[in-house]
Amino acid sequence: MEGALIARDRVGVQDFVLLDSHTSEAAFLNNLRKRYQENLIYTYIGTLLVSVNPYKELDIYTVTQMQLYRGVNFFELPPHLYAIADNAYRVMCSEYNNHFILISGESGAGKTEASKKILQYYAVTCPTTEQLQVVRDRLLLSNPVLEAFGNAKTLRNDNSSRFGKYMDIQFDFKGAPVGGHILSYLIEKSRVVHQNHGERNFHIFYQLLEGGEKDLLCWLGLERNPQKYAYLIQGRCAKVFSINDKNDWKIVRKAFSIIDFTEKDLEHLFGIVASVLHLGNIQFEEDSNGHAIIRNGTQIKWISKLLGVHLSILQEALTHRKIEARSEEVLSPLNVDLAFYARDAVAKAIYGRTFTWLVNKINGSLANKDSTRKTVIGLLDIYGFEVLDTNSFEQFCINYCNEKLQQLLIEMTLKAEQEEYEMEGIEWEPIPYFNNKIICDLVEQKHKGIISILDEECLRPGEATDLSFLEKLEEKVGDHAHFVTRKLADQKTRKSIDWVDFRLLHYAGEVTYCAVGECDRGAALEVLCNSKNGIIRDCFLLSELDSRRRPETVATQFKNSLMSLIEILMSKEPSYIRCIKPNENKEPGMFDDCLIRHQVKYLGLMEHLRVRRAGFAYRRKYEHFLQRYKSLCPATWPHWHGPAAEGVERLIKHIGYKPEEYKLGRTKIFIRFPKTLFATEDAFEIRKHMLVQCGSPDLDISCRFIKGFINRKKPLCPENIEFVRLVQYKYLMKLRDHIPRNVLDKSWLQPPSILEEISEMLQKMCTRNLVRKYCRGLTPERKVQLQQKAVTSAIFRGKKEGYQQSINLPFADTRLSEYMSPYSQYATPVVKYDRNGFKARERLLVLTQSSAYVVEMAKIKQKIDYATLKGNSANPSGAASVAWSVQGGDVILQCEHIFETVTKLCMLANKQNLVKVVKGR
Numbered sequence: 001m002e003g004a005l006i007a008r009d010r011v012g013v014q015d016f017v018l019l020d021s022h023t024s025e026a027a028f029l030n031n032l033r034k035r036y037q038e039n040l041i042y043t044y045i046g047t048l049l050v051s052v053n054p055y056k057e058l059d060i061y062t063v064t065q066m067q068l069y070r071g072v073n074f075f076e077l078p079p080h081l082y083a084i085a086d087n088a089y090r091v092m093c094s095e096y097n098n099h100f101i102l103i104s105g106e107s108g109a110g111k112t113e114a115s116k117k118i119l120q121y122y123a124v125t126c127p128t129t130e131q132l133q134v135v136r137d138r139l140l141l142s143n144p145v146l147e148a149f150g151n152a153k154t155l156r157n158d159n160s161s162r163f164g165k166y167m168d169i170q171f172d173f174k175g176a177p178v179g180g181h182i183l184s185y186l187i188e189k190s191r192v193v194h195q196n197h198g199e200r201n202f203h204i205f206y207q208l209l210e211g212g213e214k215d216l217l218c219w220l221g222l223e224r225n226p227q228k229y230a231y232l233i234q235g236r237c238a239k240v241f242s243i244n245d246k247n248d249w250k251i252v253r254k255a256f257s258i259i260d261f262t263e264k265d266l267e268h269l270f271g272i273v274a275s276v277l278h279l280g281n282i283q284f285e286e287d288s289n290g291h292a293i294i295r296n297g298t299q300i301k302w303i304s305k306l307l308g309v310h311l312s313i314l315q316e317a318l319t320h321r322k323i324e325a326r327s328e329e330v331l332s333p334l335n336v337d338l339a340f341y342a343r344d345a346v347a348k349a350i351y352g353r354t355f356t357w358l359v360n361k362i363n364g365s366l367a368n369k370d371s372t373r374k375t376v377i378g379l380l381d382i383y384g385f386e387v388l389d390t391n392s393f394e395q396f397c398i399n400y401c402n403e404k405l406q407q408l409l410i411e412m413t414l415k416a417e418q419e420e421y422e423m424e425g426i427e428w429e430p431i432p433y434f435n436n437k438i439i440c441d442l443v444e445q446k447h448k449g450i451i452s453i454l455d456e457e458c459l460r461p462g463e464a465t466d467l468s469f470l471e472k473l474e475e476k477v478g479d480h481a482h483f484v485t486r487k488l489a490d491q492k493t494r495k496s497i498d499w500v501d502f503r504l505l506h507y508a509g510e511v512t513y514c515a516v517g518e519c520d521r522g523a524a525l526e527v528l529c530n531s532k533n534g535i536i537r538d539c540f541l542l543s544e545l546d547s548r549r550r551p552e553t554v555a556t557q558f559k560n561s562l563m564s565l566i567e568i569l570m571s572k573e574p575s576y577i578r579c580i581k582p583n584e585n586k587e588p589g590m591f592d593d594c595l596i597r598h599q600v601k602y603l604g605l606m607e608h609l610r611v612r613r614a615g616f617a618y619r620r621k622y623e624h625f626l627q628r629y630k631s632l633c634p635a636t637w638p639h640w641h642g643p644a645a646e647g648v649e650r651l652i653k654h655i656g657y658k659p660e661e662y663k664l665g666r667t668k669i670f671i672r673f674p675k676t677l678f679a680t681e682d683a684f685e686i687r688k689h690m691l692v693q694c695g696s697p698d699l700d701i702s703c704r705f706i707k708g709f710i711n712r713k714k715p716l717c718p719e720n721i722e723f724v725r726l727v728q729y730k731y732l733m734k735l736r737d738h739i740p741r742n743v744l745d746k747s748w749l750q751p752p753s754i755l756e757e758i759s760e761m762l763q764k765m766c767t768r769n770l771v772r773k774y775c776r777g778l779t780p781e782r783k784v785q786l787q788q789k790a791v792t793s794a795i796f797r798g799k800k801e802g803y804q805q806s807i808n809l810p811f812a813d814t815r816l817s818e819y820m821s822p823y824s825q826y827a828t829p830v831v832k833y834d835r836n837g838f839k840a841r842e843r844l845l846v847l848t849q850s851s852a853y854v855v856e857m858a859k860i861k862q863k864i865d866y867a868t869l870k871g872n873s874a875n876p877s878g879a880a881s882v883a884w885s886v887q888g889g890d891v892i893l894q895c896e897h898i899f900e901t902v903t904k905l906c907m908l909a910n911k912q913n914l915v916k917v918v919k920g921r
């Protein structure tokens, strides 16, 4: 891997590598082209993965490849989707946080394929059980169902997603996928009734006709031939050689059975699909009054049967509209044009809402009902930026959505990174980038944005037309730099804009939208609320008919759903994949420089490259950096008591960082090159092992130690590894709550038998830790006491009566301070026995640094040089006497504080084995 540096995830997602040492666009394109021609379709810019659509099967998606990337550090292998997926997964498992992977790029660039590959990666590599297998299958099989209903052939892509999808995969504490949830965004309903040349309706219509069983089609009143249905042939390509509808139908049918759809559900669902086809074939003609009437009764009868709606009510709904006159509602007949419009509106509404129902139904089958905490990885595969010959309201929404995601990326990467340098006071030459916030504002700003203006026009009383909407736009946003209409355009561009068009200068290019049909007030819903088809009844609720409620327009609904999506994403750790479309012909190996340059430009890849190259590979708060690496420097280990920033300075000085390798900010250290950090990490690894061997206080380290330990105890089959992990996790979690809190607490949680050995080690580590902590907390006085008590213990413990009682009695520094000479260490009254007559005499014993003095008042009666002291003996009974064996004969002294006095004597004389407890004296 040219120029690649080995990184480790241990230090966090900010590690990165640049494959390309050049930052010019030409050099970057060259690099991409070269790689693409060698079938290397992935490249990193930092942690951002750039993917160029190969348009051919590559052998880089095998299970072996998945295993290769599993658990391997991010940059140790060539760039890949699996590396991104694995990295997010591992960080999620170790840090127990939520992630999302944002996959962006224009239509046909490979977003959906990428998201499917990632899902497969998790399905193959994550731990699973038989029970979880069901969840896994459901997660995977929700895709063909959603694609059947939400994808279609377009000019750009034979399997283009015509809806936005955000899918959360939920993982339990073991990292097993246990559930999921899908949010869908604005399906392109207009496709149901109209397709551009070379495009198709949603796949499901063709699949049903091609693959549906004879009996089913008969029951639905359908013929196998798509050419018979007006809604399927407008693009004049009902049959496409690259799509096998019959086969796809089989996959979808199987998927339905796995994701919990009942026969009744399917009956209703296919009833709706068929009804839409029948609707499309309804023709109107004029009666003698110029009112629309339905030409042929066959289709409407099928619809009435399949939707469970009364025939005459349905007929009326398609040929009349309700008008509110004062407090009354009257039916007004439609002319033929309006009847066609009403028919299409019903078809779009039915299909759109059924799609939402479908997503909810899938969610029901993916839901994990157990309430334990889960972590999630979200996959966002949303329609790419689109420019068609005629761009309708839906393209407007799609492109607005892309603006929002671009804005999110800018906020979370380019802007955030540069702002951080500034905030930290790091010298930084700002790298200019285009911030598309100005375009987002143009669309979404309250009261002033295009969506607000559209809302106002659609909801105000009186006649709203597309032209009145356009005029309002000109009035309110006419002076915006990214907005043009024919009236506002200069001479040169005027010709290319129609009178009903407006043009937005998006971050990815200019798009001209047709304002026709934007003011859509919705279809006649009432008739559908009373449907006997369960799905339709669920989708059209009577409560919606309440005319007092001001309905939200589709644009506002979409804006709000995007806002909540951004909120969802902002709360998670991001990973990015930017997909690039290499040519317009879906041809493998063809690298269209011009097309790619355009995408590199609007995807902001060059800005990313520059920020990454000029910036720092890694940054961390001083406290965290010090906490992690403090063991590498004697001055900071085990504790640094000064400010963290100074500790870090000492630490890196000790490790030997060169000035060009780092910068110190206000609150963080910034490390420029990954290699600097990796060297530090390697040193830390070695140090950590040493610490673990000598006992570590850190439970986290202990956990990893256990992991290593278990891994060494191979071989274990996968189920057993799972089991051991579970037992280990549970034991450690419980242990954490029952860990002894002080040295006196001798309790220890009984381990399961497979963890006995480890538990014993942990207990030792824990005891050492507590002892160390205890010692550190001692005052100097207490420390002296304990040192003395240790000596006492060595001499008397188990040998002399009264020892136990003496333990808790503190030793005095001296018993007779007024008699002490300035040089003495200790003085106490004693009774000295005369050697001859055992006559008792009251004396003082004064111990100095070098000698013991037996003193009568201020008069020294006997000096015993420590050097001449051969040994002492004490009686094991309670007797408080001690015989001193000195040169020239024994000295027998009796004193009240025998334990104290003897201990002091031994310590001062530095002769701990000086005293023997002997019997018979």
Ligand SMILES: Nc1ncnc2c1ncn2[C@@H]1O[C@H](COP(=O)(O)OP(=O)(O)OP(=O)(O)O)[C@@H](O)[C@H]1O
Binding pocket: 053, 054, 055, 056, 057, 058, 105, 106, 107, 108, 109, 110, 111, 112, 113, 114, 157, 158, 159, 160, 161, 162, 382, 383, 384, 579
């Ligand atoms: N990794 C890949 N390997 C092989 N072919 C691919 C790959 N990615 C994409 N393709 C091809 O490109 C086509 C378009 O890809 P995909 O449907 O993922 O695009 P998209 O970005 O999701 O487009 P849209 O926004 O229209 O949904 C696929 O049908 C497939 O033929």
